[in-house]
């Protein structure tokens with residue numbers, strides 16, 4: 450799946466892989482996050498246990514992921530506020546503590562999806578600085594587009 454995000458005078462083209470979140474597929478995760486520029490970890494605001502699981506994925510990325518990977522946390526199903534189990538403030542505080550992007554989203558109602566990618570774009574080095582050796586981002590230009598890998 451791809452998503453192109455206009456950001457300042459650049460187009461950021463995200464190549465997105467949806468990895469299986471279940472524990473039994475955990476061993477496959479490195480295939481996706483290795484070489485990725487950003488990782489979006491999604492939890493369900495109506496299920497506290499998904500927020501605990503998210504913290505394990507953060508640890509995994511911190512220990513085995515690319516050093517400069519941008520981590521974004523998405524609290525999905527924000528359309529189901531009445532069934533909320535995870536406070537927005539708690540999730541935001543946690544995201545801040547690990548320097549991650551944080552937004553609450555609704556995939557169902559298309560709430561904050563673009564904002565999520567814009568926030569990730571904001572954290573990425575510009576294509577000119579990314580071209581500097583040692584920055585650790587794999588970016589390739591395609592006309593005016595810059596490709597970003599994201600899992």
Ligand SMILES: Nc1nc2c(ncn2[C@@H]2O[C@H](COP(=O)(O)OP(=O)(O)OP(=O)(O)O)[C@@H](O)[C@H]2O)c(=O)[nH]1
Nearest residue numbers: 468469470471525526527528529554555556557558
């Ligand atoms: N109300 C609501 N339901 C949602 C939202 N996003 C997904 N769902 C529902 O949640 C269920 C699970 O969605 P999936 O997209 O399969 O979730 P997943 O975590 O990617 O599942 P796996 O890929 O199997 O790990 C489906 O019934 C979706 O319709 C949302 O933002 N709001």
